[in-house]
Amino acid sequence: xxxxxxxxxxxxxxxxxxxxxxxxxxxxxxxxxxxxxxxxxxxxxxxxxxxxxxxxxxxxxxxxxxxxxxxxxxxxxxxxxxxxxxxxxxxxxxxxxxxxxxxxxxxxxxxxxxxxxxxxxxxxxxxxxxxxxxxxxxxxxxxxxxxxxxxxxxxxxxxxxxxxxxxxxxxxxxxxxxxxxxxxxxxxxxxxxxxxxxxxxxxxxxxxxxxxxxxxxxxxxxxxxxxxxxxxxxxxx
Numbered sequence: 001x002x003x004x005x006x007x008x009x010x011x012x013x014x015x016x017x018x019x020x021x022x023x024x025x026x027x028x029x030x031x032x033x034x035x036x037x038x039x040x041x042x043x044x045x046x047x048x049x050x051x052x053x054x055x056x057x058x059x060x061x062x063x064x065x066x067x068x069x070x071x072x073x074x075x076x077x078x079x080x081x082x083x084x085x086x087x088x089x090x091x092x093x094x095x096x097x098x099x100x101x102x103x104x105x106x107x108x109x110x111x112x113x114x115x116x117x118x119x120x121x122x123x124x125x126x127x128x129x130x131x132x133x134x135x136x137x138x139x140x141x142x143x144x145x146x147x148x149x150x151x152x153x154x155x156x157x158x159x160x161x162x163x164x165x166x167x168x169x170x171x172x173x174x175x176x177x178x179x180x181x182x183x184x185x186x187x188x189x190x191x192x193x194x195x196x197x198x199x200x201x202x203x204x205x206x207x208x209x210x211x212x213x214x215x216x217x218x219x220x221x222x223x224x225x226x227x228x229x230x231x232x233x234x235x236x237x
Contacts, residue, residue, distance in 0.1 A: 003233040005170040006119060007163065009181030010129040013201050015106045024102035031098045036091060039081040048077065064156035067132045071096050104137035111222030116143040118226060124170045128162040158190035178232055184208065188215045197232050
């Protein structure tokens with residue numbers, strides 16, 4: 001079967017998420033400091049993170065819905081510092097907006113733009129992510145045909161929901177698709193369970209950690225991706 005679809009993880013695959021999240025958290029706490037200093041006194045960053053984890057543990061339905069979990073946490077801390085419900089809701093929305101705008105400043109890894117433009121001429125490209133990146137806000141939506149995320153479209157990877165949504169949208173069988181991602185379990189093992197081919201992005205020199213499953217190809221820099229896809233596609237034809 002010919003390859004017709006490529007699905008891609010986003011965070012840590014197209015860009016380095018960690019410094020972006022640090023900057024986004026800092027922007028959010030600056031806003032809180034300005035608009036509700038009592039909240040920051042009660043919930044400094046470390047304590048806010050701990051509280052968010054407690055909420056996730058208490059409400060499993062929020063655990064993988066990262067936007068809803070953050071908004072719920074903000075709502076609760078603003079309520080606890082003397083704001084009525086309407087005010088707390090408005091403040092939570094605004095604090096989240098500040099976070100989300102900063103979280104969407106996502107510089108691509110070297111080579112991503114060129115490779116993605118080339119791939120889009122040959123395949124359908126769909127993002128499948130557990131994160132809440134906004135491709136349009138980030139300026140990268142032109143690289144994809146669609147996006148499915150755990151916030152809106154089903155259970156988080158390694159559950160099959162997001163992969164299956166992508167396959168259904170593209171109208172292809174799993175054997176006609178390649179998934180690309182950095183996470184051994186959530187990306188590689190999960191996609192292979194559905195019968196998809198996989199390419200592991202290992203730009204940090206990690207050892208493969210899983211027994212009983214191996215990625216079909218590995219790349220360490222985006223310049224290596226198109227040849228890896230071409231080789232897999234040739235094997236399929």
